Amino acid sequence: QVQLQESGPGLVEPSQTLSLTCIVSGGSISSSGYYWSWIRQHPGKGLEWIGYIYYSGNTYYNPSLKSRVTVSIDTSKNQFSLKLSSVTAADTAVYYCARDPFGYNNMDVWGQGTTVTVSS
């Protein structure tokens, strides 16, 4: 079955850009109908939807993060990515990638999550 794995730096300096990649295995990221999502969870807090990209390339972002977020897809490498610019300590969180079959915040496959700390 499909599995997701996040990768990227665990430490990012303030004002820099956070970059994470989600590698999709066990299935094609180009499969029609799927939305590839990013969600984060601040320490001890709830879930926050960041955004997603449709297999065709269309994107939707959380309005509170929209000015800083870019989600992209690389079908040749079967992976998708998150870039969050101008990070601050408030962006310290566990970042999850996930698959959403229908695009209405209904994630059926999740990565294990990766902790990103913003600090100098």
Added chain:
Amino acid sequence: QSVLTQPPSVSAAPGQKVTISCSGSDSNTGNNYVSWYQQLPGTPPKLLIYENNKRPSGIPDRFSGSKSGTSATLGITGLQTGDEADYYCGSWDRDLSAGVFGGGTKLTVL
């Protein structure tokens, strides 16, 4: 402040039943599907319920979902100590054009 409202905590004894509420508005739960997730400590969320009341393969029928108007409810019967977790509801908000979550509910099985 989460867009969807859940109680911070609920508790019940083993074997009993518990319900967790999720309240939203016309722009999200009132006109879109609700999903429910279980998050055990140190693990990613797991989809329990989708499209208000459907269970993915492998989810026991002890877990159920319902929706009425702008509110949704997760029910868990035959509580087990292994059900102790955080539970989140989620939906799509048509005004925000974004996914939204509840703040989460911590279930304690006494």
